[in-house]
Amino acid sequence: DTGVSQDPRHKITKRGQNVTFRCDPISEHNRLYWYRQTLGQGPEFLTYFQNEAQLEKSRLLSNRFSAERPKGSFSTLEIQRTEQGDSAMYLCASSSRVTGNTIYFGEGSWLTVV
């Protein structure tokens, strides 16, 4: 399977702890996106990378959140000092010039902050 891969799929953490999610995009996709989804809502854009460059960040991405894509391949999303309001599904997606405006999502990483 060469789809978007996310790890871990589920994470339960105590408030105040740091968590990190990893995303491996579809091979040769140079564009990578992070979204967040809470119950009853559609996914909300967090950030976008083209290759290793982070080109756009949402205002939703507070200074406790940081995303990296060091070599233009996999990406990590770190949340520091987690709060209960961070509980959500974190979705990674990727695309390329070939796929155009169609982006393909991974299975998501569920975060529960207790």
Place this chain on the structure above:
Amino acid sequence: DQQVKQNSPSLSVQEGRISILNCDYTNSMFDYFLWYKKYPAEGPTFLISISSIKDKNEDGRFTVFLNKSAKHLSLHIVPSQPGDSAVYFCAAFLYGNKLVFGAGTILRVKS
């Protein structure tokens, strides 16, 4: 400020009949629209898309219609199957880098 709206939280349809899911948007700068299907605890799966220069796109049982003057699009599924039961999200591309999603419509297809 919800730029993409799916006003029907849920829809129930009999197997074999047509399902019509609706979506309205407010930003005339949106130039590309997509529909995604999502099962619980999974990521959204791409279904079908349409460029703003078209008014219809068809792929098998799925057809998307775009009415730019009304800022409205719809997804038709015919015939509906029980496996189509899921949450359907309408999404629009803004400036090519960011997808803006609606809140979703839960479709239940009854057999």
